[in-house]
Amino acid sequence: MSDAPTDAGPAESQPFTAEVSRLLHLMVHSVYSNRDIFLRELISNAADACERLRLLALQQPDLLGGEPEFRIVISADADRRLLTIEDNGVGMDRAALVENLGTIARSGTRAFLDAAGDKAGGTALIGQFGVGFYSAFMVADEVEVFSRPAGKDEAWRWASDGRGAFTVEAIDPAKAPARGTRVVLHLSEEGATYTDPDTIERIVAEHSAHVPVPIVLRVDETTTRPLADGSALWRKPKASIDKKAYTEFYNHVSGQYDEPALTMHFRAEGRHEYAALLFVPSSKPFDLFDPERKSRIKLYVRRVYITDEARILPAWLRFVRGVIDSEDLPLNLSREMLQSNPVLAQIGKGVTTRLLADLDRLSKDDPDTFLKVWEAFGPVLKEGLYEEPERRDALFAIARFRTSTSGDAWRSLADYVAAMKPGQKAIYYAVGESRETIAASPHLEGFRRRGVEVLLLADAVDAFWVRTALGFEGKGFQSITQGDADLSAIPVEGEEAAKEDAAASKAAVAILAARIKQALGDRVAAVRGSDRLTDSPVCLVASESGPDRQFERILSAHQTGGRRQAPVLELNPGHRLIKALIDRATAGEGEIVDDAAFVLLGQARIMEGEQPDDAPDFARRLTRLLEARLG
Ligand code: ADP
Ligand code: MG
Numbered sequence: 001m002s003d004a005p006t007d008a009g010p011a012e013s014q015p016f017t018a019e020v021s022r023l024l025h026l027m028v029h030s031v032y033s034n035r036d037i038f039l040r041e042l043i044s045n046a047a048d049a050c051e052r053l054r055l056l057a058l059q060q061p062d063l064l065g066g067e068p069e070f071r072i073v074i075s076a077d078a079d080r081r082l083l084t085i086e087d088n089g090v091g092m093d094r095a096a097l098v099e100n101l102g103t104i105a106r107s108g109t110r111a112f113l114d115a116a117g118d119k120a121g122g123t124a125l126i127g128q129f130g131v132g133f134y135s136a137f138m139v140a141d142e143v144e145v146f147s148r149p150a151g152k153d154e155a156w157r158w159a160s161d162g163r164g165a166f167t168v169e170a171i172d173p174a175k176a177p178a179r180g181t182r183v184v185l186h187l188s189e190e191g192a193t194y195t196d197p198d199t200i201e202r203i204v205a206e207h208s209a210h211v212p213v214p215i216v217l218r219v220d221e222t223t224t225r226p227l228a229d230g231s232a233l234w235r236k237p238k239a240s241i242d243k244k245a246y247t248e249f250y251n252h253v254s255g256q257y258d259e260p261a262l263t264m265h266f267r268a269e270g271r272h273e274y275a276a277l278l279f280v281p282s283s284k285p286f287d288l289f290d291p292e293r294k295s296r297i298k299l300y301v302r303r304v305y306i307t308d309e310a311r312i313l314p315a316w317l318r319f320v321r322g323v324i325d326s327e328d329l330p331l332n333l334s335r336e337m338l339q340s341n342p343v344l345a346q347i348g349k350g351v352t353t354r355l356l357a358d359l360d361r362l363s364k365d366d367p368d369t370f371l372k373v374w375e376a377f378g379p380v381l382k383e384g385l386y387e388e389p390e391r392r393d394a395l396f397a398i399a400r401f402r403t404s405t406s407g408d409a410w411r412s413l414a415d416y417v418a419a420m421k422p423g424q425k426a427i428y429y430a431v432g433e434s435r436e437t438i439a440a441s442p443h444l445e446g447f448r449r450r451g452v453e454v455l456l457l458a459d460a461v462d463a464f465w466v467r468t469a470l471g472f473e474g475k476g477f478q479s480i481t482q483g484d485a486d487l488s489a490i491p492v493e494g495e496e497a498a499k500e501d502a503a504a505s506k507a508a509v510a511i512l513a514a515r516i517k518q519a520l521g522d523r524v525a526a527v528r529g530s531d532r533l534t535d536s537p538v539c540l541v542a543s544e545s546g547p548d549r550q551f552e553r554i555l556s557a558h559q560t561g562g563r564r565q566a567p568v569l570e571l572n573p574g575h576r577l578i579k580a581l582i583d584r585a586t587a588g589e590g591e592i593v594d595d596a597a598f599v600l601l602g603q604a605r606i607m608e609g610e611q612p613d614d615a616p617d618f619a620r621r622l623t624r625l626l627e628a629r630l631g
Pocket of ligand 2: 041044045132133
């Protein structure tokens with residue numbers, strides 16, 4: 001399939017991949033109202049093709065064949081219902097046509113399909129994604145692509161009616177552009193309006209005015225209308241650019257069609273000179289949690305597009321989109337040079353610093369928009385807390401949390417520290433699967449009773465950063481499920497205080513604790529009384545030295561055979577059941593205390609979403625206790 005035959009053989013028909021067929025079906029059967037976007041997609045591809053050739057021609061100037069100016073020409077023929085988009089970019093040979101137009105090239109498009117699921121939800125999604133070349137079939141019954149690869153004397157015709165198959169054949173090069181690709185749309189009846197020059201002009205102005213290649217509309221044999229000048233938006237002075245232009249450029253550069261939440265446009269001078277035009281999206285792209293953690297910043301060198309694969313920004317900023325255009329880098333950057341380039345690294349540092357500062361400013365100037373960013377990308381930004389400790393302070397400044405007292409509102413660490421209770425020494429947190437499960441955990445009871453706020457950390461990354469973070473404004477982080485929660489220094493609030501004196505004495509609790517520990521043996525590391533609880537009789541916590549229990553749970557889910565540490569069983573001295581057990585223990589009724597010990601341990605595990613160690617034993621003992629009460 002890779003070797004292109006030079007003789008013009010008969011057209012060969014090939015099926016689309018299954019994914020393409022699904023996408024085409026979605027497109028063609030969608031009642032999506034904004035069909036206009038097909039033009040934006042075709043122009044975007046044409047511009048990419050020009051930029052790719054511009055780069056190749058740096059090494060091989062003869063590829064340009066005496067035609068150094070890049071341009072995109074749109075022409076329409078109302079009588080024959082044709083719309084043509086032609087570029088003088090790299091072009092495609094046979095293999096490229098089959099590969100690029102027969103399969104889904106971009107992972108985003110595939111993600112789109114997965115998200116779309118079935119037709120119903122899909123149509124609404126189309127406008128939010130770069131759906132690519134195939135969107136042409138929203139308006140065309142047939143699409144022909146004539147292409148001549150730059151520097152080659154061969155030409156190809158690809159054609160399809162968008163119904164499952166396409167054909168490719170070699171053609172007389174005279175029938176193709178001198179260089180590049182001509183896409184000819186045979187418009188459907190409803191698509192006929194797209195031959196109207198004013199319509200074309202409007203769509204280009206709306207969606208493609210700032211692609212970095214000039215666009216002209218051929219009105220007739222002799223007249224053309226310029227539609228876009230192809231100048232690099234990022235090079236223009238900020239004051240001359242309006243919000244709409246930024247948004248449109250963001251759409252082009254990212255293939256995402258939401259509004260940017262934050263636009264950052266600046267020129268850096270000094271050690272390294274570069275221009276940056278970067279955007280923070282307002283909604284999540286689908287590959288945000290892809291293991292590759294790819295960033296898609298487009299790197300330019302003196303206006304020549306180089307690559308979108310260079311890692312300029314750290315992985316925890318992979319959602320940032322846009323362009324960085326360097327003055328200092330050589331144009332002939334090799335792959336290796338891109339991997340470890342000190343100039344790029346410096347630029348990355350500078351941009352990161354500015355971005356964090358801008359996000360901080362946004363959080364103050366426009367909290368609602370900032371919270372949208374945090375809701376979408378907070379879990380990614382938090383990766384920076386452990387991957388780049390030197391950025392921790394800046395990240396803590398913008399980090400927002402749900403807490404045990406905040407409801408649906410977001411709190412900053414500064415808010416938290418300002419609301420700390422007299423006598424409170426640490427920033428308390430609880431890690432768990434979701435806000436709801438954490439909020440239901442018995443460990444929170446004592447904190448609630450004292451009005452002590454607890455950070456509810458429900459993102460997967462939380463268990464990681466919080467263990468390495470040293471603290472904030474001199475206050476350490478302390479898990480409520482680990483170690484001895486010394487809450488005795490913080491007074492209990494309001495009417496709850498009255499219940500306090502009913503608690504069993506320390507000495508009495510110690511007697512019961514010793515008996516329970518004896519019964520449970522190595523299943524627990526220790527048994528002790530606790531300030532942590534009010535309504536529940538017991539809970540499990542991790543010992544001071546080991547890892548937090550939730551963290552352990554995450555680790556053992558990822559690696560098999562990891563041995564977990566025995567937890568500490570804490571008793572609530574104020575609970576009726578514990579007091580009753582103290583009475584039994586002091587009366588020497590060991591058997592019932594032992595049964596209760598096992599049942600309480602099993603119950604604490606169940607509360608954490610786990611199983612009792614030995615379910616039959618648990619059931620037997622529970623039955624015995626119920627019999628004693630009911631039998
Ligand atoms: P994407 O642009 O996201 O890769 P598309 O469906 O828009 O997805 O295009 C698929 C591929 O087809 C492109 O990546 C490119 O390789 C190729 N292609 C499309 N249009 C052109 C063109 N005008 N010139 C050269 N290659 C093109
Ligand atoms: Mg495209």
